[in-house]
Amino acid sequence: MTIPLPPPFDCLRRCFSRAERGTPARPRFGFGNSLLASGKCLLLGALLGFGSPAGQAQWATEVVELKAGWTAVYLQVDASYATLDELIGGDPANPIQEIWLWQPAPGTHQFIDSPQLPTGSSSQWASWNRSLGGSSELHRLQANAGYLVRIDDAVATYQWNLKGHPAPPAYDWRTSGLNFLGFPTPTVDPPSFESFLSREPALLQNAEIYRYVGGALGAGNPQRLYALRTTPVVRGQAFWLRAGDLYNRYYGPFEIELQSSDGAHFNTAMGQYRFRLRNLVASEIQVTFTLLASEAAPTGQANIAGTPPLLLRGDLDLTTLTYAYAGLNAQARSMTLAPRGQAGSDIEVVLGLNRTALSGNPGDLFA
Secondary structure (H helix, E strand, C coil), X not given: CCCCCCCCCHHHHHHCCCCCCCCCCCCCEEECCEECCCCEEEXXXXXXXXXXXXCCCCCEEEEEEEXXXXXXXXXXXXXXXXXXXXXXXXXXXXXXXXXXXXXXXXXXXXXXXXXXXXXXXXXXXXXXXXXXXXXXXXXXXXXXXXXXXXXXXXXXEEEXXXXXXXXXXXXXXXXXXXXXXXXXXXXXXXXXXXHHHCCCHHHHHHCEEEECCCECCECCECEECCCCCCCECCCCECEEEEECECCCCCCCCEEEEECCCCCCCCCCCCCEEEEEEEECCCXXXXXXXXXXXXXXXXXXXXXXXXXXCEEEEEEEECCCCEEEEEECCCCCEEEEECCCXXXXXXXXXXXXXXXXXXXXXXXXXXX
16 A cells, blocks of 8 residues: 655655545534543633734643654644744754645645755745745744654754644545644543544544654655554644545544634624534533633733633523523533434534623733
């Protein structure tokens, strides 16, 4: 079986011969922040990006472990507020030398031969190189994207702490195998691939997974992953996946369909934000909402005055025709989703901003 990987490397050029099938469906947001063994799922409030105005939201630091040579990275924070020269190039202690962004165009299959060569306008890779600086094609890091990152060979490991806006997971599956992605699993004690995919048996049975193991690129890097039972699905790592003709929409036990794709921005007038939760598995799951405080904003960005006072809408009282509600700031709240396809497996969630509880000065940012 040939390796189903789009090559920036000449040894993999032969791997694609068939055309992409069909047009992908509208991207949805799949959450895998889950404790699969207990059937409980954690939906982080930070992922909703509460802020005003749009573009100003919560801050979080994504921690990525890099190895000497090349590491595949999947970012779940948006760090486009600063250029790569500002984030990396200006820091002599940062050993990152190159970053390559995978940005496939629908229905095209054009590749470059080597990650050391400049990309052309038709390439599906865009790169930043420390030596080229501002002349590089890639200037900023976006969320929900796969990257190849190279650090100096003399550095065995490096912990890359990247601050950005948390972004709702968004995926676009391609039956050709052009899927370079990661999963939003817990940072502590992540599940194995077998455990994570077990709730979608068709994907577990058909998935071919390849990963980069560090060091130089070549015939053995990336390599096929067979040890699904013992290999954890590490948050922040990117993998190549394909599953034959299967069109996959499973990226975690449940998905969320947002009112607006950039998250909940209440701005100066909006009072409510709606989204839908949908169970994707055949068993009942519990989703817990936890509102997390933002980290401090980076230098040069708007300061955050505090966490917004949010309310979670409850059940409708048929006598008074009013909804119950509960605050999110003081404690976590949970909802139960029925098994996939059953009544109660797809529910609407409404968040409200309690403006009367806001303190501070006009123009303060809460996130």
